[in-house]
């Protein structure tokens with residue numbers, strides 16, 4: 001095995017580097033090379049991708065199983081038209097969805113300003129000081145990530161509102177959230193695209209009682225909703241003026257740009273949020289006007305596809321910045337719910353994995369946990385390391401150490417360490433051999449800001465959709481998720497203290513176990 005110093009990348013370092021705005025990628029140490037990139041430009045997969053991009057940005061159906069366009073990008077296009085090289089459109093049944101997004105954004109901005117300035121008050125005439133965000137999956141992970149990053153960027157000011165999230169129907173999470181909140185001064189945002197998700201509706205009912213425990217007037221003023229189904233939110237008693245609607249064409253895992261993040265807007269302000277949208281629009285513009293070999297999301301997806309074809313069905317992502325600790329959980333939904341499919345757009349079975357498993361943790365923490373497996377085991381994984389050039393502190397030396405680790409890992413994965421002849425003959429030293437040649441890529445960001453975060457997240461959306469288009473699969477549906485939901489609905493009547501027996505014998509056995517042990521606390 002030769003070290004990578006003899007490969008093309010070493011002869012011409014930076015040959016697979018690309019930049020757009022605050023984002024820079026380098027794929028010199030990936031498995032594929034420039035000739036693969038150039039031949040991709042002539043391929044059928046590239047034609048499929050170009051046609052997908054063109055269809056998506058002109059509002060044509062790209063989600064075949066649900067017969068819908070994909071309109072998440074409209075949430076950023078609505079206020080950033082200048083970032084797009086040509087006019088974009090999204091008409092659904094005659095309704096201009098970009099205009100809808102613009103109007104809802106205006107409505108949100110007004111409400112957010114009223115809340116932040118204390119003009120919208122509690123029934124006692126006091127400023128709301130907290131938000132409880134209810135929602136799960138795409139109605140939770142995005143806002144949670146944004147809030148986490150923005151909080152760590154310290155953008156909210158000293159009197160920023162407090163926000164807590166409750167996604168899980170596991171009451172432990174709710175209990176912890178409520179411990180920090182006062183029902184008299186908390187606004188409750190129920191975020192649910194469908195407004196029919198069991199966990200969210202169950203939690204909402206609990207919260208109604210919690211609000212009522214403060215007195216009869218609190219619930220009416222505290223409720224806010226973000227949904228595609230305003231009528232369902234109204235049925236639950238949420239007043240229409242506090243229902244922020246978004247288009248059915250916005251997939252849940254692509255929805256953080258719009259109303260589901262209204263709580264984040266309240267805490268961190270409209271300006272911060274608008275910068276995020278601007279960064280995302282920059283990426284849309286980049287995708288619309290770059291050819292494949294220059295387009296960052298496409299290049300990354302090409303590499304993902306090439307790795308999959310080589311049997312590398314794992315992607316470990318490590319951001320070397322603790323402010324991005326929620327990035328991997330967020331991306332896991334975006335990536336794996338979009339790409340983890342069993343059939344293509346024609347309904348034909350896929351015989352190979354279409355989605356590398358995405359996992360990871362922040363650096364350097366991951367180095368001291370699972371990197372060992374990446375360096376020496378025979379489990380094949382691609383590695384993506386992210387580093388931020390300018391930190392938000394003055395401790396230069398810490399940052400130097402951090403960056404040196406990111407760069408060292410990139411080199412170690414790629415170059416490895418070869419044993420000398422003497423070491424090879426020595427079984428003990430042989431344990432030290434690291435074969436290298438692990439596919440590894442770098443993502444650099446100038447600094448972490450709402451703008452660069454917007455560009456990064458939109459980049460991941462485009463990369464996800466590009467990998468799907470190349471494989472001719474649908475990145476906007478998630479039929480697999482439905483199965484478990486249906487079974488859980490039936491089992492609610494069987495799990496103790498339920499009455500109806502479970503039909504499946506193994507499930508019935510588990511329920512007996514619960515029953516036997518129920519009295520033993």
Ligand SMILES: O=P(O)(O)OC[C@H]1O[C@H](O)[C@H](O)[C@@H](O)[C@@H]1O
Nearest residue numbers: 137138139192193194197252481
């Ligand atoms: O926003 P909701 O309609 O409540 O849906 C919440 C989540 O539900 C399901 O789990 C879907 O698979 C997710 O894509 C979605 O984000």
